[in-house]
Amino acid sequence: MIVFKNIKKIYPNGTVALKGINLQIDDGEFVFITGPSGAGKSTIIHLLTCEDFATEGKLTVSGTNLKRLSHRQIPKYRRKIGVVFQDFRLIPNLNVYDNVAFAMRVVGRGGRVVKERVNTVLEIVGLTHKSSVFPEQLSGGEQQRVALARAIVNSPEIIIADEPTGNVDPEMSIEIMKLLSSINKNGITVLVVTHEQRLVKAFKKREIRLNSGHIEFDTEEESHRSDETGDSQSAENDNQPRRRSIRYRKEVSEDD
Amino acid sequence: MIDSFLFLVKSAFKSIFKNWLLTIGSISVLTICLLTLGSSILLFENVNLFIDKVGDESQVVIFLDEKLSVDDINQIHQQLLQIQNIKNINYESKEIAMQKYLESMGENAELFSDITSDVLRNSFIFNVKDLSKFEQTMFEIEKIEGIARIRERREVIERIRDISKIVLMLAIAIIAIFIIISILIITNTVKTSVFSRRIEINIMKYVGATDFFVQMPYFIEGIIIGILAGILALVFTYFAYNEIFAPIIKDFGLFAPLSINGKLFSFAVFYIIAGAVIGIVGSVFPVKKYLNV
Ligand SMILES: Nc1ncnc2c1ncn2[C@@H]1O[C@H](COP(=O)(O)OP(=O)(O)OP(=O)(O)O)[C@@H](O)[C@H]1O
Numbered sequence A: 001m002i003v004f005k006n007i008k009k010i011y012p013n014g015t016v017a018l019k020g021i022n023l024q025i026d027d028g029e030f031v032f033i034t035g036p037s038g039a040g041k042s043t044i045i046h047l048l049t050c051e052d053f054a055t056e057g058k059l060t061v062s063g064t065n066l067k068r069l070s071h072r073q074i075p076k077y078r079r080k081i082g083v084v085f086q087d088f089r090l091i092p093n094l095n096v097y098d099n100v101a102f103a104m105r106v107v108g109r110g111g112r113v114v115k116e117r118v119n120t121v122l123e124i125v126g127l128t129h130k131s132s133v134f135p136e137q138l139s140g141g142e143q144q145r146v147a148l149a150r151a152i153v154n155s156p157e158i159i160i161a162d163e164p165t166g167n168v169d170p171e172m173s174i175e176i177m178k179l180l181s182s183i184n185k186n187g188i189t190v191l192v193v194t195h196e197q198r199l200v201k202a203f204k205k206r207e208i209r210l211n212s213g214h215i216e217f218d219t220e221e222e223s224h225r226s227d228e229t230g231d232s233q234s235a236e237n238d239n240q241p242r243r244r245s246i247r248y249r250k251e252v253s254e255d256d
Numbered sequence B: 001m002i003d004s005f006l007f008l009v010k011s012a013f014k015s016i017f018k019n020w021l022l023t024i025g026s027i028s029v030l031t032i033c034l035l036t037l038g039s040s041i042l043l044f045e046n047v048n049l050f051i052d053k054v055g056d057e058s059q060v061v062i063f064l065d066e067k068l069s070v071d072d073i074n075q076i077h078q079q080l081l082q083i084q085n086i087k088n089i090n091y092e093s094k095e096i097a098m099q100k101y102l103e104s105m106g107e108n109a110e111l112f113s114d115i116t117s118d119v120l121r122n123s124f125i126f127n128v129k130d131l132s133k134f135e136q137t138m139f140e141i142e143k144i145e146g147i148a149r150i151r152e153r154r155e156v157i158e159r160i161r162d163i164s165k166i167v168l169m170l171a172i173a174i175i176a177i178f179i180i181i182s183i184l185i186i187t188n189t190v191k192t193s194v195f196s197r198r199i200e201i202n203i204m205k206y207v208g209a210t211d212f213f214v215q216m217p218y219f220i221e222g223i224i225i226g227i228l229a230g231i232l233a234l235v236f237t238y239f240a241y242n243e244i245f246a247p248i249i250k251d252f253g254l255f256a257p258l259s260i261n262g263k264l265f266s267f268a269v270f271y272i273i274a275g276a277v278i279g280i281v282g283s284v285f286p287v288k289k290y291l292n293v
C-alpha cells in the first residue's frame, strides 16, 4: 500500500511542485496519473523511487516511511519497484537478453536463475525471438517491451511507468498498456503516468488527475464514475470496472 | 557471489579496453610517477651510503710538516692532548698511510708500486667531541705550529646533506605534482568510462544495485591501472638502475652503489601498492558524482 499524507514538494529553486497530496493506492491496484505538463506527475514518481524526498508530509510504501530510509537501505527498497521510462533507457551495446539479465546481475544474482527468469519475462512480453537483437534494431514498442521485461525481472511489488507510451506509436501503446494490465493481474501494483486520455478511457482504471501540484480529481473518490459514463469502448475483454475491494496481494499491515 | 565477482571484473576489463587510449595514458603517467618515487628513494639510499663511506663527520686529520723531528711531533701530540673537545687521538706515519692506501686500492695496487711513502705526510687523526663547538676547536688547532694542512669532512658532509635536503624537497614536490597529475588523468579516464556508461549506472541505481556494486568496476579499473603501472615501473627501475646508474657510479670509483637485487620484492610491493592506491583514489571520485541519482 502506498500512502501519501499531506505531501508537499518545494524544489530548491522555490518551485512548489506538490501542494499537499493525500492519496492511498492499495496493493494490486492499477492507477493512471494524468494532468497537464508541470502538474507534478514526475515529481510524485521521483518521490516513490527515492530519487528525491518530500519537503513536508509522510510517504509510506508497504509500511516503510521513505524519509526514514538510510542511504544504504535505498537500494534494497528500490528492488521492490520496477521503473519504466519514456525514453526506454536500454543499454545500446547489450542485446535484448543481456539488457534484461543486467538488472538481475547488478543486484548480485547469477547463474541458471538469471537464464530461466529472463527467458520467462521475455516470453511474457513476447520477445523471445528477439533475444539476441540489439536495441537499435527494435521498434519503439519493442524497446519499451524490453524495458518492461527488465522492470519485472526482479519480481517487484510495484511497477512505475512515466509516460511509457510517449515514444511509441498508437497501436503499440495499446499493447504496452495491455501488458501492464496483465502484469497487474498477477498482483503487481501498477502506476502509469500518461497524457493520453484515449488510453485512460479505454482501460477504465482508477485515474488520479493532478493539476499544478494538487489532485484535481481521483475516480476512486467519485465512486462509480466509469459505471455511469458507461464507456463501451474498452480495449480489454473483461471491462469490469475495478473496485477498491479487489485484492491481488495480501494486505500489508501499516506500521507506524 | 562468484558470478557477481566475475561480472564486476568483466565490466572493468570491458571499460579498460573500450577506452584503451586513455588507459594507456593513465598507465604511462602513473608509471612515471612511480619511477620518480622509486628513483628518489634509491638516490637517497645512495647518498647515505656515500656519506657513510666518506666517513665520520667528527673526524679531523692534520697533516704535519715534512721537516718536523720526532720531538716536534711529540710536542704537537702534547698540545693536542691539551685541547678539551677532542678524543681518540692517533698518530699515523706516512708509511702506515701508504700501506692503508695500497690496501684500499685492492687489485690496482701494483699500479702504484713504484710510488714511495714520501709523497704522503705523517698525520694525527682524532674526533671532535662536541660538534657544536667545532669551529672554536678548529681555531685552537690551527694555532699549533708545524701543521701543513688540516682535512676535515664536516663542511663537505654538511654540504652534501644540504644538497640532498634540497634535492629531497624538490623530489617531494615533483612526486606530489606527479601524483596529482596521475590522479587527474585516471579520474578523467574513469570519468569518460562512467560517462559512456551513464545509462548503465542509472539503470543500476533504479533496479536497486548497491553503491558498492556500482562503484566496483571502476574501483577494479583503478586497481588494474595501478598494478600495471607498478609492474612497468619495477621493470624500468631494475634495468635503469642496474644498467645505467650503478655502472656510472662504479666508473667514478667513488663508492660501491647500493645493490637493488635483494630489494626487488620490496620495490614490487611498494610500487604495486602505491599504484593501486593512486588508481583507487582516481577512480572513486568520478563515480561518486553519478551515484546520487
Ligand atoms: N529538479 C527540479 N528543480 C526545480 N523545479 C523542478 C524540478 N523538477 C520539476 N520541477 C518543477 O516542478 C513542477 C512539476 O514538475 P514535474 O516534472 O513533476 O511535472 P510533470 O507533471 O511530470 O510534467 P510533464 O508532463 O511535462 O512531464 C514543474 O513546474 C517543474 O518545472
Ligand SMILES: [Mg+2]
Pocket: A041, A042, A043, A162
Ligand atoms: Mg513528467
